[in-house]
Amino acid sequence: MSQELLNKIKEQLDAAIPGAVEHAEMPYDFITFTIKQDKVHEVLSFLKNDAELNFHFLTDLTGMQTADEKHLGVIYHLHNMIKNYRIRIKTFFSMDKPEIPTAIDLWPGANWMERETFDFYGIKFKGHPNLKRILNVDEMDIFPMRKEYPLEDQSRDDKSDKMFGR
Protein backbone atom coordinates (compact mmCIF):
# COMPACT_ATOMS: atom_id res chain seq x y z
CA MET A 1 0.00 0.00 0.00
CA SER A 2 2.74 2.37 0.94
CA GLN A 3 4.51 1.94 -2.37
CA GLU A 4 1.32 2.87 -4.21
CA LEU A 5 0.90 5.90 -1.99
CA LEU A 6 4.48 6.94 -2.67
CA ASN A 7 3.92 6.73 -6.41
CA LYS A 8 0.68 8.63 -6.11
CA ILE A 9 2.21 11.46 -4.09
CA LYS A 10 5.16 11.60 -6.46
CA GLU A 11 2.87 11.93 -9.45
CA GLN A 12 0.91 14.68 -7.76
CA LEU A 13 4.05 16.53 -6.76
CA ASP A 14 5.54 16.23 -10.23
CA ALA A 15 2.35 17.61 -11.72
CA ALA A 16 1.99 20.48 -9.26
CA ILE A 17 5.61 21.54 -8.85
CA PRO A 18 7.67 20.17 -11.75
CA GLY A 19 11.28 19.38 -10.99
CA ALA A 20 10.96 19.58 -7.23
CA VAL A 21 11.43 15.91 -6.37
CA GLU A 22 15.06 14.86 -6.59
CA HIS A 23 14.70 11.44 -5.10
CA ALA A 24 11.96 9.24 -3.70
CA GLU A 25 12.52 6.20 -1.53
CA MET A 26 10.92 4.23 1.24
CA PRO A 27 13.34 3.19 3.97
CA TYR A 28 11.63 1.13 6.67
CA ASP A 29 8.17 1.74 5.19
CA PHE A 30 8.45 5.49 5.58
CA ILE A 31 7.76 7.54 2.48
CA THR A 32 10.72 9.85 1.94
CA PHE A 33 11.21 12.56 -0.63
CA THR A 34 14.32 14.58 -1.24
CA ILE A 35 13.31 17.99 -2.49
CA LYS A 36 15.31 20.77 -4.16
CA GLN A 37 16.23 23.54 -1.73
CA ASP A 38 14.39 26.33 -3.52
CA LYS A 39 11.20 24.30 -3.93
CA VAL A 40 10.86 23.01 -0.39
CA HIS A 41 8.44 25.61 0.91
CA GLU A 42 6.23 25.20 -2.14
CA VAL A 43 6.19 21.44 -1.61
CA LEU A 44 5.37 21.71 2.10
CA SER A 45 2.61 24.16 1.39
CA PHE A 46 1.20 21.88 -1.33
CA LEU A 47 1.29 18.82 0.94
CA LYS A 48 -0.44 20.71 3.72
CA ASN A 49 -3.12 22.41 1.68
CA ASP A 50 -3.98 19.68 -0.81
CA ALA A 51 -7.42 18.49 0.21
CA GLU A 52 -6.67 14.85 -0.46
CA LEU A 53 -3.14 14.53 0.89
CA ASN A 54 -3.80 16.84 3.84
CA PHE A 55 -0.53 16.51 5.72
CA HIS A 56 -1.78 18.92 8.34
CA PHE A 57 0.49 18.02 11.24
CA LEU A 58 4.19 18.80 11.56
CA THR A 59 5.52 15.99 13.69
CA ASP A 60 9.14 16.94 13.67
CA LEU A 61 11.63 19.30 12.11
CA THR A 62 15.33 18.80 12.50
CA GLY A 63 18.65 19.31 10.81
CA MET A 64 21.58 17.15 9.87
CA GLN A 65 24.97 17.31 8.26
CA THR A 66 25.93 14.98 5.45
CA ALA A 67 28.86 12.58 5.81
CA ASP A 68 31.08 14.62 3.47
CA GLU A 69 30.72 17.56 5.88
CA LYS A 70 29.96 19.86 2.97
CA HIS A 71 26.19 19.92 3.07
CA LEU A 72 23.54 20.56 5.64
CA GLY A 73 20.03 19.24 5.51
CA VAL A 74 16.65 19.86 7.00
CA ILE A 75 14.24 17.01 7.61
CA TYR A 76 10.51 17.43 8.07
CA HIS A 77 8.22 14.69 9.29
CA LEU A 78 4.61 15.33 8.34
CA HIS A 79 1.54 13.42 9.39
CA ASN A 80 -1.98 13.11 8.08
CA MET A 81 -3.74 12.01 11.23
CA ILE A 82 -7.06 11.28 9.58
CA LYS A 83 -5.72 8.66 7.18
CA ASN A 84 -2.64 7.99 9.28
CA TYR A 85 -0.13 8.67 6.52
CA ARG A 86 3.32 9.83 7.42
CA ILE A 87 5.84 11.40 5.09
CA ARG A 88 9.40 12.60 5.41
CA ILE A 89 10.69 15.55 3.39
CA LYS A 90 14.41 16.10 3.16
CA THR A 91 16.34 18.89 1.57
CA PHE A 92 20.08 19.39 1.35
CA PHE A 93 22.11 22.48 0.57
CA SER A 94 25.69 23.67 0.59
CA MET A 95 27.23 24.86 3.84
CA ASP A 96 28.33 28.09 2.17
CA LYS A 97 24.80 29.37 2.09
CA PRO A 98 22.65 27.46 4.56
CA GLU A 99 19.37 29.24 3.97
CA ILE A 100 15.88 27.91 3.69
CA PRO A 101 12.45 29.55 3.98
CA THR A 102 10.74 29.21 7.33
CA ALA A 103 7.71 26.99 7.77
CA ILE A 104 6.13 29.08 10.52
CA ASP A 105 3.53 30.44 8.13
CA LEU A 106 2.32 26.86 7.66
CA TRP A 107 2.77 25.58 11.21
CA PRO A 108 3.34 27.98 14.11
CA GLY A 109 4.83 25.01 15.96
CA ALA A 110 7.83 25.11 13.64
CA ASN A 111 9.06 28.16 15.55
CA TRP A 112 11.10 26.50 18.28
CA MET A 113 12.04 23.52 16.17
CA GLU A 114 13.64 25.89 13.65
CA ARG A 115 15.36 27.78 16.44
CA GLU A 116 16.77 24.51 17.71
CA THR A 117 17.96 23.58 14.23
CA PHE A 118 19.58 26.99 13.86
CA ASP A 119 21.14 26.65 17.29
CA PHE A 120 22.82 23.34 16.51
CA TYR A 121 23.53 23.56 12.77
CA GLY A 122 23.49 27.24 11.90
CA ILE A 123 20.78 26.83 9.29
CA LYS A 124 19.14 30.19 8.69
CA PHE A 125 15.40 30.10 8.27
CA LYS A 126 14.45 33.09 6.17
CA GLY A 127 11.44 34.92 7.49
CA HIS A 128 11.68 33.54 11.02
CA PRO A 129 10.60 36.28 13.45
CA ASN A 130 12.97 35.41 16.27
CA LEU A 131 15.83 33.29 15.00
CA LYS A 132 18.21 33.06 17.93
CA ARG A 133 19.72 30.32 20.02
CA ILE A 134 17.35 28.41 22.23
CA LEU A 135 19.10 25.66 24.18
CA ASN A 136 22.69 26.89 24.10
CA VAL A 137 23.94 30.16 25.56
CA ASP A 138 23.60 33.23 23.39
CA GLU A 139 27.35 33.88 23.49
CA MET A 140 28.23 30.61 21.79
CA ASP A 141 29.95 31.21 18.45
CA ILE A 142 29.93 27.70 17.00
CA PHE A 143 27.18 25.37 15.83
CA PRO A 144 27.92 22.39 18.03
CA MET A 145 26.14 19.56 16.23
CA ARG A 146 28.28 19.99 13.12
CA LYS A 147 30.72 17.16 12.71
CA GLU A 148 33.69 19.54 12.64
CA TYR A 149 33.26 20.06 16.38
CA PRO A 150 34.23 16.75 17.93
CA LEU A 151 32.82 15.76 21.27
CA GLU A 152 35.98 14.67 22.99
CA ASP A 153 39.73 14.78 22.72
CA GLN A 154 40.62 13.64 19.22
CA SER A 155 44.07 12.38 20.23
CA ARG A 156 42.32 9.38 21.76
CA ASP A 157 42.07 6.51 19.36
CA ASP A 158 40.87 3.73 21.63
CA LYS A 159 37.32 4.21 20.45
CA SER A 160 37.99 4.36 16.76
CA ASP A 161 36.54 1.91 14.33
CA LYS A 162 39.92 0.88 12.96
CA MET A 163 40.55 -1.27 16.04
CA PHE A 164 37.82 -3.56 14.80
CA GLY A 165 38.80 -3.75 11.19
CA ARG A 166 36.20 -1.40 9.84
Add this chain to the structure above:
Amino acid sequence: MAKKENISTGALNNEVEEKEYSTLNLGPTHPATHGIFQNILKMDGEIIHEATPTVGYIHRAFEKLAERRPYNQITPLTDRMNYCSSPINNLGWHMTVEKLCGITLPKRAQYMRVILMELARISDHLICNSVIGVDTGAMTGFLYIFQWREKIYDIYEDICGARLTTNIGRIGGFEKEWPETTWKKIQSFVDNYPKALQEFANLLERNKIFMDRTINCGPISAAMALNYSFTGPNLRAAGVDYDVRVATPYSSYEDFKFDIPVGISGDTYDRFMVRQHEMWQSLEIIKQAMKNMPKDEPVRADVPDIFLPPKEEVYNNMEALIYHFKIVMGEMDVPKGEVYHAVEGGNGELGFYLISDGGRTPFRLHFRRPCFIYYQAYPEMIKGSMLSDAIITMSSMNVIAGELDA
Protein backbone atom coordinates in the same frame (compact mmCIF):
# COMPACT_ATOMS: atom_id res chain seq x y z
CA MET B 1 12.15 47.38 34.97
CA ALA B 2 9.04 49.14 33.84
CA LYS B 3 8.61 50.05 30.23
CA LYS B 4 6.32 52.76 29.02
CA GLU B 5 3.95 52.25 26.14
CA ASN B 6 1.27 54.40 24.70
CA ILE B 7 -2.05 52.70 24.41
CA SER B 8 -5.17 54.30 23.03
CA THR B 9 -8.05 53.72 25.40
CA GLY B 10 -10.77 53.72 22.78
CA ALA B 11 -12.41 55.68 20.06
CA LEU B 12 -14.90 57.56 22.25
CA ASN B 13 -12.48 59.71 24.15
CA ASN B 14 -9.41 60.37 22.15
CA GLU B 15 -7.25 60.57 25.21
CA VAL B 16 -3.98 58.73 25.08
CA GLU B 17 -3.17 57.21 28.39
CA GLU B 18 0.31 56.27 29.47
CA LYS B 19 0.31 52.66 30.55
CA GLU B 20 3.09 51.05 32.46
CA TYR B 21 3.83 47.37 32.51
CA SER B 22 5.86 45.88 35.26
CA THR B 23 8.30 43.10 34.52
CA LEU B 24 8.29 40.00 36.65
CA ASN B 25 10.85 37.25 36.55
CA LEU B 26 9.16 33.92 37.10
CA GLY B 27 11.95 31.43 37.57
CA PRO B 28 14.49 30.02 36.68
CA THR B 29 14.19 28.31 40.06
CA HIS B 30 10.75 28.86 41.40
CA PRO B 31 8.96 26.31 43.57
CA ALA B 32 5.77 26.61 41.54
CA THR B 33 7.27 25.85 38.15
CA HIS B 34 8.44 22.33 39.06
CA GLY B 35 11.60 22.50 37.05
CA ILE B 36 14.03 25.04 35.77
CA PHE B 37 12.11 27.39 33.52
CA GLN B 38 12.36 31.11 33.28
CA ASN B 39 9.51 33.26 32.12
CA ILE B 40 9.92 36.98 31.85
CA LEU B 41 6.41 38.26 32.32
CA LYS B 42 5.15 41.67 31.35
CA MET B 43 2.41 42.29 33.86
CA ASP B 44 -0.50 44.67 33.82
CA GLY B 45 -1.32 44.46 37.49
CA GLU B 46 -2.16 40.83 38.04
CA ILE B 47 -2.83 40.16 34.35
CA ILE B 48 -0.12 38.77 32.11
CA HIS B 49 0.36 40.92 29.06
CA GLU B 50 3.25 39.05 27.52
CA ALA B 51 5.50 36.16 28.44
CA THR B 52 8.95 35.36 27.11
CA PRO B 53 10.13 31.89 28.06
CA THR B 54 13.81 31.06 28.29
CA VAL B 55 14.72 27.39 28.14
CA GLY B 56 17.90 25.37 28.05
CA TYR B 57 18.98 25.58 31.67
CA ILE B 58 19.61 21.86 31.90
CA HIS B 59 20.60 21.21 28.32
CA ARG B 60 23.02 18.26 28.31
CA ALA B 61 23.64 17.80 24.58
CA PHE B 62 22.20 14.29 24.43
CA GLU B 63 22.03 14.33 20.65
CA LYS B 64 25.73 15.14 20.40
CA LEU B 65 26.64 12.62 23.09
CA ALA B 66 24.64 9.97 21.27
CA GLU B 67 26.78 10.42 18.16
CA ARG B 68 29.77 9.20 20.16
CA ARG B 69 28.15 6.35 22.06
CA PRO B 70 27.40 2.77 21.08
CA TYR B 71 23.73 1.90 20.83
CA ASN B 72 23.54 0.14 24.19
CA GLN B 73 25.02 3.09 25.99
CA ILE B 74 22.44 5.53 24.67
CA THR B 75 19.69 4.02 26.84
CA PRO B 76 20.89 5.81 30.00
CA LEU B 77 20.69 9.11 28.12
CA THR B 78 17.07 8.55 27.21
CA ASP B 79 15.87 7.97 30.76
CA ARG B 80 17.17 11.37 31.76
CA MET B 81 14.72 13.03 29.39
CA ASN B 82 11.29 12.46 30.84
CA TYR B 83 12.41 11.24 34.24
CA CYS B 84 8.83 10.85 35.44
CA SER B 85 8.30 7.97 33.05
CA SER B 86 11.79 6.81 32.14
CA PRO B 87 10.86 3.21 31.15
CA ILE B 88 8.83 4.55 28.22
CA ASN B 89 11.87 6.43 26.96
CA ASN B 90 14.17 3.42 27.45
CA LEU B 91 11.87 0.96 25.75
CA GLY B 92 11.06 3.43 22.98
CA TRP B 93 14.76 3.67 22.20
CA HIS B 94 15.15 -0.12 22.30
CA MET B 95 12.27 -0.48 19.88
CA THR B 96 13.87 2.05 17.54
CA VAL B 97 17.09 0.05 17.33
CA GLU B 98 15.11 -3.17 16.99
CA LYS B 99 13.22 -1.64 14.10
CA LEU B 100 16.51 -0.66 12.47
CA CYS B 101 17.95 -4.16 12.92
CA GLY B 102 14.69 -5.94 12.07
CA ILE B 103 14.36 -7.75 15.39
CA THR B 104 10.98 -9.12 16.44
CA LEU B 105 10.46 -9.90 20.09
CA PRO B 106 8.48 -12.84 21.45
CA LYS B 107 4.98 -11.91 22.56
CA ARG B 108 5.89 -12.41 26.20
CA ALA B 109 8.61 -9.77 26.09
CA GLN B 110 6.29 -7.41 24.25
CA TYR B 111 3.56 -7.84 26.86
CA MET B 112 6.07 -7.30 29.64
CA ARG B 113 7.07 -4.07 27.95
CA VAL B 114 3.44 -3.03 27.76
CA ILE B 115 3.04 -3.60 31.50
CA LEU B 116 6.11 -1.51 32.24
CA MET B 117 5.12 1.30 29.92
CA GLU B 118 1.64 1.50 31.38
CA LEU B 119 3.01 1.52 34.92
CA ALA B 120 5.28 4.37 33.84
CA ARG B 121 2.33 6.20 32.35
CA ILE B 122 0.42 5.85 35.60
CA SER B 123 3.33 7.20 37.62
CA ASP B 124 3.75 10.10 35.17
CA HIS B 125 0.09 11.10 35.20
CA LEU B 126 -0.12 10.58 38.93
CA ILE B 127 2.64 13.09 39.59
CA CYS B 128 1.21 15.59 37.15
CA ASN B 129 -2.34 15.40 38.48
CA SER B 130 -1.42 15.49 42.13
CA VAL B 131 0.81 18.48 41.45
CA ILE B 132 -2.07 20.30 39.78
CA GLY B 133 -3.86 19.70 43.06
CA VAL B 134 -0.96 21.15 45.04
CA ASP B 135 -0.82 24.24 42.84
CA THR B 136 -4.51 24.86 43.38
CA GLY B 137 -4.08 24.48 47.12
CA ALA B 138 -5.14 20.86 47.61
CA MET B 139 -2.19 19.23 49.30
CA THR B 140 -4.14 16.22 50.58
CA GLY B 141 -4.49 14.36 47.30
CA PHE B 142 -0.79 14.68 46.63
CA LEU B 143 0.13 13.25 50.01
CA TYR B 144 -2.23 10.30 49.69
CA ILE B 145 -1.47 9.34 46.12
CA PHE B 146 2.28 9.79 46.17
CA GLN B 147 3.00 6.53 48.00
CA TRP B 148 1.65 4.70 44.95
CA ARG B 149 4.39 6.12 42.85
CA GLU B 150 6.78 4.59 45.35
CA LYS B 151 5.10 1.23 44.81
CA ILE B 152 5.63 1.57 41.05
CA TYR B 153 9.26 2.47 41.73
CA ASP B 154 9.58 -0.67 43.86
CA ILE B 155 8.51 -2.67 40.84
CA TYR B 156 11.14 -0.96 38.67
CA GLU B 157 13.69 -1.64 41.36
CA ASP B 158 12.85 -5.32 41.37
CA ILE B 159 13.29 -5.50 37.63
CA CYS B 160 16.36 -3.39 37.00
CA GLY B 161 17.77 -2.24 40.33
CA ALA B 162 17.10 1.45 39.80
CA ARG B 163 14.16 3.62 40.71
CA LEU B 164 14.28 6.91 38.85
CA THR B 165 16.70 6.63 35.94
CA THR B 166 15.89 3.07 35.16
CA ASN B 167 17.92 1.93 32.13
CA ILE B 168 15.39 -0.87 32.00
CA GLY B 169 15.52 -3.79 29.57
CA ARG B 170 17.95 -4.32 26.75
CA ILE B 171 17.92 -3.96 23.00
CA GLY B 172 16.28 -7.26 22.08
CA GLY B 173 14.24 -7.93 25.20
CA PHE B 174 14.80 -8.27 28.92
CA GLU B 175 17.99 -9.54 30.48
CA LYS B 176 16.14 -12.04 32.64
CA GLU B 177 12.73 -13.32 33.57
CA TRP B 178 11.13 -11.12 36.20
CA PRO B 179 11.21 -12.66 39.67
CA GLU B 180 8.02 -14.06 41.18
CA THR B 181 7.92 -11.23 43.74
CA THR B 182 7.69 -8.68 40.93
CA TRP B 183 4.61 -10.32 39.50
CA LYS B 184 3.09 -10.35 42.97
CA LYS B 185 3.88 -6.67 43.40
CA ILE B 186 2.30 -5.81 40.06
CA GLN B 187 -0.77 -7.88 40.94
CA SER B 188 -1.03 -6.18 44.30
CA PHE B 189 -0.69 -2.78 42.63
CA VAL B 190 -3.44 -3.58 40.14
CA ASP B 191 -5.67 -4.82 42.97
CA ASN B 192 -5.14 -1.96 45.39
CA TYR B 193 -4.43 1.10 43.29
CA PRO B 194 -8.03 1.58 42.04
CA LYS B 195 -9.18 2.25 45.58
CA ALA B 196 -6.55 4.93 46.08
CA LEU B 197 -7.19 6.44 42.66
CA GLN B 198 -10.92 6.54 43.38
CA GLU B 199 -10.21 8.29 46.66
CA PHE B 200 -8.04 10.81 44.85
CA ALA B 201 -10.75 11.29 42.22
CA ASN B 202 -13.35 11.86 44.94
CA LEU B 203 -11.15 14.55 46.45
CA LEU B 204 -10.72 16.57 43.27
CA GLU B 205 -12.80 15.60 40.26
CA ARG B 206 -16.12 17.05 41.42
CA ASN B 207 -14.66 19.41 43.99
CA LYS B 208 -16.33 22.80 43.57
CA ILE B 209 -13.26 24.81 44.47
CA PHE B 210 -11.03 22.77 42.20
CA MET B 211 -13.49 22.97 39.30
CA ASP B 212 -13.96 26.71 39.66
CA ARG B 213 -10.24 27.10 39.73
CA THR B 214 -9.38 24.97 36.70
CA ILE B 215 -12.29 25.17 34.26
CA ASN B 216 -11.55 27.71 31.51
CA CYS B 217 -8.04 28.15 32.77
CA GLY B 218 -5.40 28.09 30.03
CA PRO B 219 -7.61 26.67 27.28
CA ILE B 220 -6.38 25.82 23.81
CA SER B 221 -8.54 24.99 20.80
CA ALA B 222 -8.06 21.79 18.82
CA ALA B 223 -6.99 23.73 15.71
CA MET B 224 -4.42 25.69 17.66
CA ALA B 225 -3.15 22.58 19.39
CA LEU B 226 -2.66 20.85 16.06
CA ASN B 227 -0.92 23.88 14.58
CA TYR B 228 1.45 23.91 17.52
CA SER B 229 2.13 20.19 17.05
CA PHE B 230 0.66 19.20 20.41
CA THR B 231 0.47 15.50 21.12
CA GLY B 232 -0.51 13.32 24.02
CA PRO B 233 -2.94 14.23 26.80
CA ASN B 234 -2.73 17.93 25.99
CA LEU B 235 -3.93 17.35 22.44
CA ARG B 236 -6.58 14.87 23.55
CA ALA B 237 -7.87 17.36 26.12
CA ALA B 238 -8.53 19.71 23.21
CA GLY B 239 -10.66 17.02 21.59
CA VAL B 240 -8.41 15.27 19.08
CA ASP B 241 -8.37 11.52 19.62
CA TYR B 242 -4.81 10.93 18.47
CA ASP B 243 -2.83 8.34 20.37
CA VAL B 244 0.28 6.66 18.95
CA ARG B 245 -0.67 3.40 20.68
CA VAL B 246 -3.72 3.21 18.43
CA ALA B 247 -2.59 5.06 15.31
CA THR B 248 0.68 3.15 14.88
CA PRO B 249 0.62 0.25 17.35
CA TYR B 250 3.97 -0.94 18.64
CA SER B 251 4.88 -3.68 21.08
CA SER B 252 1.56 -5.52 20.48
CA TYR B 253 -0.68 -2.66 21.60
CA GLU B 254 -3.11 -3.81 18.92
CA ASP B 255 -3.93 -6.85 21.12
CA PHE B 256 -5.37 -4.70 23.88
CA LYS B 257 -8.75 -3.14 24.21
CA PHE B 258 -8.80 0.32 25.74
CA ASP B 259 -10.46 3.68 25.32
CA ILE B 260 -8.87 6.98 24.42
CA PRO B 261 -10.34 9.66 26.68
CA VAL B 262 -10.78 13.05 25.04
CA GLY B 263 -11.72 16.44 26.43
CA ILE B 264 -13.65 19.30 24.88
CA SER B 265 -12.16 22.68 25.63
CA GLY B 266 -8.50 21.88 26.25
CA ASP B 267 -8.40 23.73 29.55
CA THR B 268 -6.65 22.73 32.74
CA TYR B 269 -9.62 20.74 33.99
CA ASP B 270 -9.84 18.75 30.75
CA ARG B 271 -6.14 18.00 30.81
CA PHE B 272 -6.52 16.83 34.40
CA MET B 273 -9.52 14.64 33.55
CA VAL B 274 -7.88 13.12 30.45
CA ARG B 275 -4.96 12.04 32.61
CA GLN B 276 -7.29 10.70 35.29
CA HIS B 277 -9.11 8.52 32.79
CA GLU B 278 -5.91 7.42 31.13
CA MET B 279 -4.76 6.02 34.44
CA TRP B 280 -7.89 3.86 34.57
CA GLN B 281 -7.27 2.73 31.00
CA SER B 282 -3.66 1.92 31.79
CA LEU B 283 -4.81 -0.27 34.65
CA GLU B 284 -7.13 -2.07 32.23
CA ILE B 285 -4.24 -2.65 29.83
CA ILE B 286 -2.06 -4.04 32.62
CA LYS B 287 -4.86 -6.36 33.70
CA GLN B 288 -5.29 -7.64 30.14
CA ALA B 289 -1.56 -8.10 29.72
CA MET B 290 -1.33 -10.07 32.98
CA LYS B 291 -4.28 -12.22 31.97
CA ASN B 292 -3.16 -12.97 28.42
CA MET B 293 0.55 -13.18 29.15
CA PRO B 294 2.01 -16.01 27.06
CA LYS B 295 3.75 -18.55 29.28
CA ASP B 296 6.89 -20.54 28.50
CA GLU B 297 8.28 -18.09 26.03
CA PRO B 298 11.71 -16.47 26.21
CA VAL B 299 11.84 -12.86 27.31
CA ARG B 300 14.27 -11.89 24.58
CA ALA B 301 14.74 -12.26 20.85
CA ASP B 302 17.33 -14.72 19.60
CA VAL B 303 19.99 -12.21 18.59
CA PRO B 304 23.34 -13.30 20.03
CA ASP B 305 25.28 -10.48 18.36
CA ILE B 306 23.17 -7.81 20.05
CA PHE B 307 22.12 -9.37 23.31
CA LEU B 308 24.62 -10.12 26.08
CA PRO B 309 24.92 -13.91 26.46
CA PRO B 310 24.40 -15.51 29.88
CA LYS B 311 27.50 -15.56 32.05
CA GLU B 312 27.85 -19.36 32.24
CA GLU B 313 28.07 -19.46 28.46
CA VAL B 314 30.61 -16.65 28.40
CA TYR B 315 32.90 -18.65 30.67
CA ASN B 316 32.50 -21.95 28.84
CA ASN B 317 31.87 -21.13 25.24
CA MET B 318 34.20 -19.37 22.81
CA GLU B 319 31.50 -17.89 20.63
CA ALA B 320 29.62 -16.42 23.57
CA LEU B 321 32.86 -14.92 24.86
CA ILE B 322 33.47 -13.21 21.53
CA TYR B 323 29.96 -11.80 21.48
CA HIS B 324 30.29 -10.69 25.07
CA PHE B 325 33.51 -8.83 24.29
CA LYS B 326 32.11 -7.21 21.18
CA ILE B 327 28.91 -6.07 22.85
CA VAL B 328 30.66 -4.71 25.94
CA MET B 329 33.07 -2.80 23.71
CA GLY B 330 30.06 -1.37 21.92
CA GLU B 331 30.52 -3.21 18.65
CA MET B 332 27.17 -3.95 17.15
CA ASP B 333 26.58 -4.72 13.52
CA VAL B 334 23.69 -2.53 12.54
CA PRO B 335 22.51 -1.96 8.99
CA LYS B 336 22.68 1.37 7.24
CA GLY B 337 19.42 3.19 7.12
CA GLU B 338 17.18 5.75 8.66
CA VAL B 339 14.24 5.01 10.84
CA TYR B 340 11.64 7.00 12.74
CA HIS B 341 9.93 5.32 15.62
CA ALA B 342 7.36 6.94 17.86
CA VAL B 343 5.91 5.79 21.15
CA GLU B 344 3.21 7.36 23.26
CA GLY B 345 5.21 8.87 26.07
CA GLY B 346 3.80 10.40 29.21
CA ASN B 347 3.46 13.74 27.45
CA GLY B 348 2.83 12.78 23.88
CA GLU B 349 4.48 11.38 20.84
CA LEU B 350 8.05 10.62 21.80
CA GLY B 351 9.89 10.09 18.54
CA PHE B 352 13.35 8.77 17.78
CA TYR B 353 14.77 9.71 14.40
CA LEU B 354 17.85 7.62 13.87
CA ILE B 355 20.23 7.70 10.92
CA SER B 356 22.76 4.90 10.92
CA ASP B 357 25.78 4.71 8.63
CA GLY B 358 26.57 1.18 9.77
CA GLY B 359 29.18 2.31 12.30
CA ARG B 360 29.33 1.64 16.01
CA THR B 361 27.43 4.81 16.88
CA PRO B 362 24.44 6.52 15.30
CA PHE B 363 25.32 8.99 12.58
CA ARG B 364 22.53 11.24 13.72
CA LEU B 365 19.97 10.78 16.42
CA HIS B 366 17.18 13.22 17.03
CA PHE B 367 14.70 12.98 19.85
CA ARG B 368 11.26 14.36 19.12
CA ARG B 369 10.48 15.61 22.59
CA PRO B 370 6.80 16.46 23.01
CA CYS B 371 7.45 18.95 25.85
CA PHE B 372 9.83 21.04 23.82
CA ILE B 373 7.35 21.33 21.02
CA TYR B 374 4.24 22.17 22.98
CA TYR B 375 5.84 24.45 25.54
CA GLN B 376 6.22 27.11 22.82
CA ALA B 377 2.47 27.63 22.89
CA TYR B 378 2.62 28.53 26.58
CA PRO B 379 2.99 32.33 26.14
CA GLU B 380 -0.05 32.35 23.90
CA MET B 381 -2.06 30.20 26.30
CA ILE B 382 -1.45 32.41 29.32
CA LYS B 383 -1.77 35.75 27.59
CA GLY B 384 -4.41 37.83 29.33
CA SER B 385 -4.80 35.45 32.24
CA MET B 386 -3.93 35.89 35.89
CA LEU B 387 -0.51 34.99 37.18
CA SER B 388 -1.87 32.23 39.39
CA ASP B 389 -3.66 30.71 36.37
CA ALA B 390 -0.37 30.68 34.49
CA ILE B 391 1.12 28.53 37.24
CA ILE B 392 -1.57 25.86 37.07
CA THR B 393 -1.61 26.00 33.27
CA MET B 394 2.05 25.11 33.32
CA SER B 395 1.65 22.29 35.81
CA SER B 396 -1.28 20.87 33.87
CA MET B 397 0.76 20.87 30.67
CA ASN B 398 3.22 18.59 32.47
CA VAL B 399 6.32 20.29 31.14
CA ILE B 400 9.32 18.23 32.24
CA ALA B 401 12.56 20.23 32.20
CA GLY B 402 14.70 17.20 31.37
CA GLU B 403 12.68 16.37 28.31
CA LEU B 404 12.36 19.98 27.21
CA ASP B 405 16.09 20.66 27.26
CA ALA B 406 17.42 17.19 26.42
